[in-house]
Amino acid sequence: xxxxxxxxxxxxxxxxxxxxxxxxxxxxLAMTAYFSFLRYNLLMPGEEVFTSLANYQFFLTxxxxxxxxxxxxxxVLGVLVITIIGGIGFALLLxxxxxxxxxxxxxxxxxxxxxxxVSALVWKNMFMNPVNGLFAWIARSLGLEPFDWLAxxxxxxxxxxxxxxWLPFATLILLxxxxxxxxxxxxxxxMDGAGPISKFIYIILxxxxxxxxxxxxxxxxxxxxxxxxxxxTTNGGPGVESTNxxxxxxxxxxxxxxxxxxxxxxxxxxxxxxxxxxxLIRFVGKNLEA
Amino acid sequence: MxxxxxxxxKLVTTVIAWTFGLAIFxxxxxxxxxxxxxxxxxxxxxxxxxxxxxxxxxxxxxxxxSNYFGHFMNSVVIAFGSTFAALAIAIPSAWAxxxxxxxxxxxxxxxxxxxxxxxxxxxxxxxxxxxxxxGLLDTRTGLVIVLTLINLPIVLWMLYxxxxxxxxxxxxxxxxxxxxxxxxxxxxxxxxxxxGIASTLxxxxxxxxxxxFWTLNLTTSDAAxxxxxxxxxxxxxxxxxxxxxxxxxxxxxxxxxxxxxSQKQLVRGLTFGAVK
Numbered sequence: 001x002x003x004x005x006x007x008x009x010x011x012x013x014x015x016x017x018x019x020x021x022x023x024x025x026x027x028x029l030a031m032t033a034y035f036s037f038l039r040y041n042l043l044m045p046g047e048e049v050f051t052s053l054a055n056y057q058f059f060l061t062x063x064x065x066x067x068x069x070x071x072x073x074x075x076v077l078g079v080l081v082i083t084i085i086g087g088i089g090f091a092l093l094l095x096x097x098x099x100x101x102x103x104x105x106x107x108x109x110x111x112x113x114x115x116x117x118v119s120a121l122v123w124k125n126m127f128m129n130p131v132n133g134l135f136a137w138i139a140r141s142l143g144l145e146p147f148d149w150l151a152x153x154x155x156x157x158x159x160x161x162x163x164x165x166w167l168p169f170a171t172l173i174l175l176x177x178x179x180x181x182x183x184x185x186x187x188x189x190x191m192d193g194a195g196p197i198s199k200f201i202y203i204i205l206x207x208x209x210x211x212x213x214x215x216x217x218x219x220x221x222x223x224x225x226x227x228x229x230x231x232x233t234t235n236g237g238p239g240v241e242s243t244n245x246x247x248x249x250x251x252x253x254x255x256x257x258x259x260x261x262x263x264x265x266x267x268x269x270x271x272x273x274x275x276x277x278x279x280l281i282r283f284v285g286k287n288l289e290a
Numbered sequence: 291m292x293x294x295x296x297x298x299x300k301l302v303t304t305v306i307a308w309t310f311g312l313a314i315f316x317x318x319x320x321x322x323x324x325x326x327x328x329x330x331x332x333x334x335x336x337x338x339x340x341x342x343x344x345x346x347x348x349x350x351x352x353x354x355x356s357n358y359f360g361h362f363m364n365s366v367v368i369a370f371g372s373t374f375a376a377l378a379i380a381i382p383s384a385w386a387x388x389x390x391x392x393x394x395x396x397x398x399x400x401x402x403x404x405x406x407x408x409x410x411x412x413x414x415x416x417x418x419x420x421x422x423x424x425g426l427l428d429t430r431t432g433l434v435i436v437l438t439l440i441n442l443p444i445v446l447w448m449l450y451x452x453x454x455x456x457x458x459x460x461x462x463x464x465x466x467x468x469x470x471x472x473x474x475x476x477x478x479x480x481x482x483x484x485x486g487i488a489s490t491l492x493x494x495x496x497x498x499x500x501x502x503f504w505t506l507n508l509t510t511s512d513a514a515x516x517x518x519x520x521x522x523x524x525x526x527x528x529x530x531x532x533x534x535x536x537x538x539x540x541x542x543x544x545x546x547x548x549x550x551x552s553q554k555q556l557v558r559g560l561t562f563g564a565v566k
Contacts, residue, residue: 009386013382013386014398017379017380017383017442017446018383021439021443024413024439028415028417029412029413032412093303093306096303097303100304103311104308104311107312107314107315108310108314110546111314111317111318112549114318114546115517115545116500117502117517117518118321121523122317122320122535122538123317125534126320126321126531132531137335137336140335141336164317167314168314172556173557176557210564214561214564214565221407224409225409225503227411227502228502228517228521232521233524246410246411250507254418254507259415265411266409266411266413266415267412269409269412270408270409273412274407274408276407277407
């Protein structure tokens with residue numbers, strides 16, 4: 001069946017996507033890399049000059065870069081910890097027999113479909129607002145002083161908002177994995193006198209390991225480039241307290257018009273993401289073998 | 291005795307699960323409820339949960355004061371346009387990779403996935419400049435192009451995993467039975483392929499509908515989809531909770547419903563079939 005003829009037909013069928021993705025990968029990246037070596041400001045057109053590594057030096061020694069890097073990692077780690085632990089909890093809970101399981105499941109996964117700008121605005125105004133927010137009302141009802149979430153703990157607030165959006169994803173993936181666990185295996189363990197805790201540690205957790213890895217890897221890719229939530233809630237502030245790498249590059253490029261510096265930042269972000277991606281590609285590759 | 295114990299346990303689990311489920315869902319529920327309040331009631335303290343004067347004035351306001359419908363249509367065109375474009379490009383490729391694989395097929399698939407790992411911010415500046423110079427900034431066409439390219443790897447992968455499951459023997463058997471190419475396509479292939487294509491379409495419409503980085507950076511007003519339109523409420527206008535909620539409800543309702551229908555495909559699509 002696989003003749004030379006079908007192979008050349010196959011190559012022809014693949015050509016458009018290969019060419020397009022190749023262009024999509026190479027053209028912007030090459031341009032970004034090129035710009036990163038220029039002194040290039042949109043406000044001073046025609047004054048582009050080669051500056052070697054000056055942009056990188058400027059970007060990497062900017063104190064904002066260091067805090068952006070830390071914030072990027074804190075967002076990824078913070079959200080991962082909350083969603084993995086919460087996701088395991090919800091998956092275990094939803095796997096139990098109950099009334100209206102389908103409806104609860106629908107309630108739990110709903111936040112995943114809320115667009116980032118909506119969830120950011122709803123949390124910012126209707127929940128975290130220190131005057132009219134629901135949290136402030138709860139605090140006042142308990143006789144406490146309302147807390148100005150986004151002003152006093154901007155990064156934590158953003159982490160909580162993002163965690164709310166991604167908890168459903170973790171729950172959904174982990175629940176799917178959990179439901180494929182062989183019922184007999186659980187029963188056999190129970191027969192052997194395994195309590196709920198040892199059952200969880202020795203049977204359920206190892207079974208979910210692969211799903212947990214998938215959740216970690218995929219969320220990391222998305223969380224590294226969080227943008228809309230920051231733009232809408234804190235605009236990166238106060239100062240650079242809630243600025244991540246993506247947002248820093250955005251401010252440098254589209255607000256300060258420093259194309260050269262922003263490009264250097266873009267390249268740094270790409271390098272960082274690639275380090276993560278190497279692991280993901282290896283992992284998915286292994287799964288494809290199976 | 292045992293049955294009674296398990297019935298009680300089921301009841302307790304039900305209560306706990308519903309409590310947590312409602313807690314997670316609450317922000318969405320609250321947004322929908324607020325959208326039906328007057329501005330005074332929306333901001334009132336203590337807040338009223340159900341016993342308020344229900345009104346649809348916020349929806350009318352959002353529609354009349356801003357071009358909500360225009361932004362909605364932008365979202366529809368961009369989400370469906372980019373999905374259809376990606377499908378048109380990806381179907382032949384995925385087909386070829388699944389049914390006529392070579393030694394390099396897997397490497398190509400891996401490489402395609404790797405383009406998805408590139409953070410958008412590394413491409414933003416060139417794309418922005420190219421779009422500025424070609425007049426594609428703030429146009430639907432521009433966003434369709436970008437979102438097509440961004441989602442192409444996922445579309446391709448999903449289709450590939452679906453096509454891969456179709457046994458090649460069925461095709462050969464149909465051919466043996468003397469089915470013509472057209473009959474083969476209409477009666478044998480299409481029924482097997484359509485469900486996979488449909489769920490790929492669904493998942494990608496959801497992803498494209500909610501995509502915010504590119505829509506926020508490449509549009510200002512004309513082509514702004516709902517993601518960017520809602521972001522404009524981050525100005526002091528956001529303090530009008532009723533209108534903010536009405537606009538938000540209208541922005542998320544269609545995709546929330548689509549999402550609920552496609553939970554299963556979602557797991558598969560987002561994990562590239564690695565979790566079943």
